[in-house]
Amino acid sequence: xxxxxxxxxxxxxxxxxxxxxxxxxxxxxxxxxxxxxxxxxxxxxxxxxxxxxxxxxxxxxxxxxxxxxxxxxxxxxxxxxxxxxxxxxxxxxxxxxxxxxxxxxxxxxxxxxxxxxxxxxxxxxxxxxxxxxxxxxxxxxxxxxxxxxxxxxxxxxxxxxxxxxxxxxxxxxxxxxxxxxxxxxxxxxxxxxxxxxxxxxxxxxxxxxx
Numbered sequence: 001x002x003x004x005x006x007x008x009x010x011x012x013x014x015x016x017x018x019x020x021x022x023x024x025x026x027x028x029x030x031x032x033x034x035x036x037x038x039x040x041x042x043x044x045x046x047x048x049x050x051x052x053x054x055x056x057x058x059x060x061x062x063x064x065x066x067x068x069x070x071x072x073x074x075x076x077x078x079x080x081x082x083x084x085x086x087x088x089x090x091x092x093x094x095x096x097x098x099x100x101x102x103x104x105x106x107x108x109x110x111x112x113x114x115x116x117x118x119x120x121x122x123x124x125x126x127x128x129x130x131x132x133x134x135x136x137x138x139x140x141x142x143x144x145x146x147x148x149x150x151x152x153x154x155x156x157x158x159x160x161x162x163x164x165x166x167x168x169x170x171x172x173x174x175x176x177x178x179x180x181x182x183x184x185x186x187x188x189x190x191x192x193x194x195x196x197x198x199x200x201x202x203x204x205x206x207x208x209x210x
Contacts, residue, residue, distance in 0.1 A: 004090060016105060031113070138187050
């Protein structure tokens with residue numbers, strides 16, 4: 001399993017590099033934003049940091065999932081790996097773990113920085129830590145949902161389908177966050193969506209001829 005994950009990371013190193021770059025960028029943006037945080041306008045802070053992050057996440061992680069599956073199908077990677085003592089389920093699991101690691105590389109520095117800065121600059125009110133948790137949870141789930149969409153649309157020999165799928169997702173999910181906010185309701189919706197996607201992805205990947 002570790003060998004499969006390592007291979008996936010090396011094959012898609014550009015996405016890990018992008019996660020580091022964008023994470024650093026958002027950390028730098030979050031520092032002055034939080035230090036000048038107005039407790040009377042938490043929604044402005046959430047939208048100011050969250051919405052640009054979501055747009056980038058939709059594009060990048062959907063592209064990563066699509067790239068993993070598109071390259072696999074067209075270069076016959078899984079067809080080769082299955083000649084070894086490796087099952088399709090293990091290949092898919094290694095791929096999903098790799099995508100999850102890329103998402104965490106983007107998120108963890110930003111979450112840690114935001115939490116520390118809020119503790120230092122904001123009054124000790126529980127709503128602040130709760131806000132960080134809600135934003136982080138919803139945005140992480142959004143990123144993972146986009147990644148799952150990429151995995152699904154990338155299993156195609158057509159280059160246009162994954163691209164259009166990502167753009168359509170951008171048009172749907174960003175307004176959804178604006179309407180629903182970053183609360184529990186959007187998290188539940190995203191979890192259900194992710195479960196449905198993973199079930200569909202596994203079925204497609206394990207039953208389609210390689």
